[in-house]
Amino acid sequence: MRFGADSPVPGPGARSGSGRAGVRYITAALVNELVEATDDKQLGKTIAGYGRVDLLEIDELGYLELDRRGAEMLFQVLTEREEKNSIAIASNGAFTGWSKTFTDPRLCAAIVDRLTFNATLIETGTESYCLARTRAKHNGTQ
Secondary structure (H helix, E strand, O other), X not given: OEEOOOOOXXXXXXXXXXXXXXXXXXXXXHHHHHHHHHHOOOHHHHHHHHHHOOEXXXXXXXXXXXXXXXXXXXXXXXXXXXXXXXXEEEOOOOHHHHHHOEOOXXXXXXXXXXXXXXXXXXXXXXXXXXXXXXXXXXXXXX
């Protein structure tokens, strides 16, 4: 699934409903964790851990450029989860702009393919959900 970055993606503590491994919410800082795991020779264990949760929610993807190494590691996490467990991505950018985040065109295409194959895409539009909610709340109190 793909959500707008400030859309109501279920946050930390949400349950997937299966009662199994639950939900893991993380920002795009996931890539930093993967790099550290590689340095500690724990990458396989870390990727397997991300593969076991029912729903992996990655927020803020698409804001920062990822180096090739980080993008490749993220691809490994997505591959580990492919057709086994769900992924929710929150991003303000359309897939067409992800070439700025994933600078290798082939890797970018592979990541988008992994995320969109048999996926449900939910686009919230260009207006900020948080801003619209705040305005509605403000207008309702005055």
